[in-house]
Amino acid sequence: xxxxxxxxxxxxxxxxxxxxxxxxxxxxxxxxxxxxxxxxxxxxxxxxxxxxxxxxxxxxxxxxxxxxxxxxxxxxxxxxxxxxxxxxxxxxxxxxxxxxxxxxxxxxxxxxxxxxxxxxxxxxxxxxxxxxxxxxxxxxxxxxxxxxxxxxxxxxxxxxxxxxxxxxxxxxxxxxxxxxxxxxxxxxxxxxxxxxxxxxxxxxxxxxxxxxxxxxxxxxxxxxxxxxxxxxxxxxxxxxxxxxxxxxxxxxxxxxxxxxxxxxxxxxxxxxxxxxxxxxxxxxxxxxxxxxxxxxxxxxxxxxxxxxxxxxxxxxxxxxxxxxxxxxxxx
Numbered sequence: 001x002x003x004x005x006x007x008x009x010x011x012x013x014x015x016x017x018x019x020x021x022x023x024x025x026x027x028x029x030x031x032x033x034x035x036x037x038x039x040x041x042x043x044x045x046x047x048x049x050x051x052x053x054x055x056x057x058x059x060x061x062x063x064x065x066x067x068x069x070x071x072x073x074x075x076x077x078x079x080x081x082x083x084x085x086x087x088x089x090x091x092x093x094x095x096x097x098x099x100x101x102x103x104x105x106x107x108x109x110x111x112x113x114x115x116x117x118x119x120x121x122x123x124x125x126x127x128x129x130x131x132x133x134x135x136x137x138x139x140x141x142x143x144x145x146x147x148x149x150x151x152x153x154x155x156x157x158x159x160x161x162x163x164x165x166x167x168x169x170x171x172x173x174x175x176x177x178x179x180x181x182x183x184x185x186x187x188x189x190x191x192x193x194x195x196x197x198x199x200x201x202x203x204x205x206x207x208x209x210x211x212x213x214x215x216x217x218x219x220x221x222x223x224x225x226x227x228x229x230x231x232x233x234x235x236x237x238x239x240x241x242x243x244x245x246x247x248x249x250x251x252x253x254x255x256x257x258x259x260x261x262x263x264x265x266x267x268x269x270x271x272x273x274x275x276x277x278x279x280x281x282x283x284x285x286x287x288x289x290x291x292x293x294x295x296x297x298x299x300x301x302x303x304x305x306x307x308x309x310x311x312x313x314x315x316x317x318x319x320x321x322x323x324x325x326x327x328x329x330x331x
């Protein structure tokens with residue numbers, strides 16, 4: 001069932017809808033948990049011991065414990081971080097006609113800083129292998145930074161729709177526990193609903209599965225981030241840094257603030273980059289640039305976050321519940 005989590009985004013990207021503002025607020029004790037299946041219920045009461053160190057969650061017991069790492073760092077901050085590749089090293093698009101546009105100019109590296117753990121950082125083994133092959137970049141996801149930004153904005157309306165209490169076990173469990181889907185429309189609806197909360201990183205080799213969902217329980221307004229690194233197949237030589245699994249519960253306000261920070265930082269960096277090109281302080285030989293179009297697109301993209309926050313999803317809870325019940329029959 002893993003393929004579901006990385007392919008449903010294709011359908012999700014076609015379904016931008018108006019999102020009605022849901023008041024943020026409430027407080028949730030920030031904590032990490034690398035194996036619990038009931039983190040949301042614990043959010044209102046704080047972390048009650050470490051599942052990984054105390055009881056072991058498979059191989060995770062022998063690795064660095066995410067929960068203790070975060071506790072030592074005074075609990076659960078999240079930052080979306082990036083670094084743009086120097087302009088002189090940005091790879092143009094095309095062969096005979098070399099061009100660069102706004103998307104292409106975001107070439108760089110990005111990762112998610114989770115209080116000491118860097119999600120989307122490659123493992124030391126992978127970094128050493130790449131360096132031996134002559135790679136001189138940073139040890140993080142190497143792609144166009146705008147993809148992380150776009151996909152987070154795409155997720156926002158669905159992630160910010162609170163999950164009903166009775167569906168929390170379904171979203172927490174993950175798709176690896178599902179039964180085979182039948183031909184019922186409700187099954188498909190539940191799959192799409194689940195997929196709307198999976199971050200699309202399918203363009204990265206052997207990328208982790210990263211999921212988000214919001215709950216409002218016992219006065220705690222929280223967004224849960226759950227990740228699972230994929231196992232390394234025989235023909236795949238790329239792995240991501242331990243721990244293999246993790247789960248972070250943070251306030252909804254905290255999550256939205258982190259997305260706002262990424263939006264602000266990326267827009268500022270791209271404004272500076274386009275200004276350098278406009279003022280010809282940096283010249284890219286033999287590369288076609290439409291500076292007027294670049295600036296116009298920049299102004300347009302600066303409006304995308306407010307639009308995403310204004311979009312509304314209207315989940316068909318009857319259909320989602322019916323489909324979830326069928327898919328969870330094997331769990």
